[in-house]
Amino acid sequence: MGRSPCCEKAHTNKGAWTKEEDQRLINYIRVHGEGCWRSLPKAAGLLRCGKSCRLRWINYLRPDLKRGNFTEEEDEIIIKLHSLLGNKWSLIAGRLPGRTDNEIKNYWNTHIKRKLISRGIDPQSHRPINVTTVAVAATATAAALDTSTASKSTTNICLDFRNSSSSSPKNPIFGNNDQNSKFKDKITATTTTTESSNEDTKCSSGTTEETQAPQEHIREQQNNTWGVNLELCIGLPQPKFSSTTTTSAESKASNGIWAAAAPPPQVATGAAVTKLVCLCWQLGHKSGQLCRNCEMANGVYRYC
């Protein structure tokens, strides 16, 4: 089954937009609003593909765009969010008003990557480069010994760190809320995408260290039954963390993973007090409040 082209390519312009084209697009959207990108070019009298129009509007013409250089504060937010979400540029952009995913992606590739490298931090793993390099060699053998474990470990990523085996048919983390299910997809995509991107060593923008992230995760899981993947998820301090993991978790916190939001709510679970986090809230899915799924359920906050 072939996919039909998104537009009639024979009669569409490509390349840089002219001022006239921009003006036509702006005028049309002012009158009719955004949406229905496929029919927009024809209606607006543009010889462009709908996708191209959408991109031009979102990345360049939208009136609420913030032009100009990124501030130091924005830099740090991007770094923190990237350490949390990976290359989920649209989610990162959601936390930076006036910035587009494309802009952030470009900025990351041209500025922040270099900045992190100069700090001795691997831009993909957000770990010190020398540690990462050593880990590659150290984990290669383990990966070769048990690839099935590797596969299992990377796919069983779970945000509920109190119980890493939350594999019930209905995900207890995200519940059934439709809004959250969309967000759940995003988070799931984050984990799976990162997994595949780590496999995908042909990626030209990657580094050799990229491939070690899941391996290191496996090693962590082997050494630590809590199985917290600090690479892909929000790591939460557990009552019985190994020293290594605890350090990593603290390191994450000190690097400001939580800094984008107010201090997370705390709840006593058994004898231990565990910090809980609403990702929806942190990432802007819910503005300034916990989502319904994260609110007290049976006296316990839930991860979302």
Place this chain on the structure above:
DNA sequence: AAGTTGTACAACCGCGAGGCT
């Protein structure tokens, strides 16, 4: 001054998700 290399960013491409019929 001319050629080469590096950088920044706009734009394109292919794919997956989800809705609709």
Place this chain on the structure above:
DNA sequence: CAGCCTCGCGGTTGTACAACT
């Protein structure tokens, strides 16, 4: 429920401009 369509995302490319030799 399969097939199609649209939208949105992430990776990649193209190109203009700056810096360097």
